[in-house]
Amino acid sequence: MANQVVLRSVPQSLSAKFVGSFAYLTVKDRLPTILTKVIDTIHRNKDKFFEEHGEEGVQAEKRAISLLSKLRNELQTDKPVLALTDNVVDTDMWNQYLQRQQALMDDNEPPSWFKSPWLYVECYMYRKIQESLHLNPPICDFDVFKEAKTKSFFESQQPIMAICTYLQELNKNMDDLSETQLLEHFLKLLQVSLWGNKCDLSISAGQDNSQKASPVDSLEDLKPFILVDDSNLVWSVLTNGKIPGGSSKLQGRVDIVLDNAGFELVTDLIFADFLVSSGLASKVCFHGKSMPWFVSDTTKEDFHWTIRQTLAANHKWMSKSGAQWQCYLKDGTWSYYDHSFWTLPHEFCDMAADAPDLYATLQKSDLIFFKGDLNYRKLTSDRDWGHTEPFEKALRGFQPASLCSLRTLKANVQVGLQPGQGENLTAQEPTWMTSGKYAVVQFSSPHREQ
Ligand SMILES: O=P(O)(O)OC[C@H]1O[C@](O)(CO)[C@@H](O)[C@@H]1O
Ligand SMILES: [Mn+2]
DSSP states (O other): OHHHHHHHTSOOBOBTTSTTSHHHHIIIIIHHHHHHHHHHHHHHTHHHHHHHHTHHHHHHHHHHHHHHHHHHHHHHTTOBOOOOOSOOTTHHHHHHHHHHHHHHSGGGOOOBTTTSBHHHHHHHHHHHHHHHHHTSGGGTTOOTTHHHHHHHHHHTHHHHHHHHHHHHHHHHHGGGOOHHHHHHHHHHHHHHHHHTTSTTSOSSTTOSOGGGOOHHHHHHHHGGGEEEEOHHHHHHHHTTTOOBTBOOOOOEEEEEEOOBSTHHHHHHHHHHHHHHHTTSEEEEEEEEBSSOOTTTBOBHHHHHHHHHHHHHSSSHHHHHHHHHHHHHHHTTSEEEEEOGGGGSOOOGGGHHHHOHHHHHHHHTOSEEEEEHHHHHHHHTTTBOOOTTSOHHHHHTTOOSSOEEEEEEOOSSOOOSOOTTHHHHHHHHOTTTTTSSOOEEEEEEOTTOOO
16 A cells, blocks of 8 residues: 555656657767767777787677667667667566566557656666677677776876875874864865766866866865755764764765766775775775766776776875775775676666665665766656655665765756755756756765654
């Protein structure tokens, strides 16, 4: 009974079937453009495939491109979504999900690009890119987005140096900090990690004056754009409910569900370093993607590459930071995990049933940070919620531990706002939900008293 009430009160999924919506424009314009770029990247790497695998590599390149061109055509002409055929570890999960989507369709129509939920078809596109490579074994490990991720890291060297310098200076003085100063630094580094998710991948790169290129210097100006700021509740968890002045630190386990590689990943590593070196946490578990995903998302390879690059940098504080991070990984203070659930199309409220092992892992955490927009869409099931609906309600029972979303808004779902806040923003700036200009620090806890 209760379940039926809950089911009926869930708003509909965002979908390209709503002509003119952001989902519609994404499926119509942005996804085919991404596919075109992927095809182009594979083609440009033809010589590399030849060098590595001879003629077989070239044939694999041709076949992959032909599958991807077919995919783009199916997408653009709203053809049915097809079952996967690559027989790898998550193939069955995807195909079962397709059946679930089939059951949701009216009049037994097949799920399709413009009729099914946006979250589903967008995830499916990235999984199909992977399928086109899986079906062509010589090139199945090729990361079609690697170049873009690498470029974003190298283009953000200025702010990366600045933030590593900030971290190392802070670490030198950590023992002398008062609780109030510690809170100040915590807020700053949390916000650096938050704005690291901004769509241009860097906060201050590109400014002429490199002296000013410290992400920390921009934070004050960005504050008005944080629409929900639950940082005090996050701090409260990390200090066992003590307000500044007390001296109780959680020293527990913090999990970070990562989003993008490049500048954002560095900001996450900096934040994680601070959590450990300040004693607020004793252990940080990072969660990344097990395949190239949504162009810039972090894979295991990206994670380790970034730390190696930071260590190898010709900059004292960057290099010191990278060395410290290697040590944290070696001594188990930090650990990296991936799980196929993160690259499935499921809403996170399905995790307990569909990936109970991952849910159980997260339950061991004291605090979980979810980085970025896609994680927010999955936390809230990517549905058409009213802006004043409570975050807890949109989570629909997903509550493995205290959690905090650090997200800049790039898709039109946003809950937990004050009455009138969303309406005012819409009146002033119709694209406020998709421009990446606004952000939220949104917290929820199973132990929350209010
Ligand atoms: O890297 P992030 O912050 O998850 O952003 C990815 C987002 O970008 C989009 O492609 C929209 O701009 C969404 O589909 C997705 O939620
Ligand atoms: Mn991403």
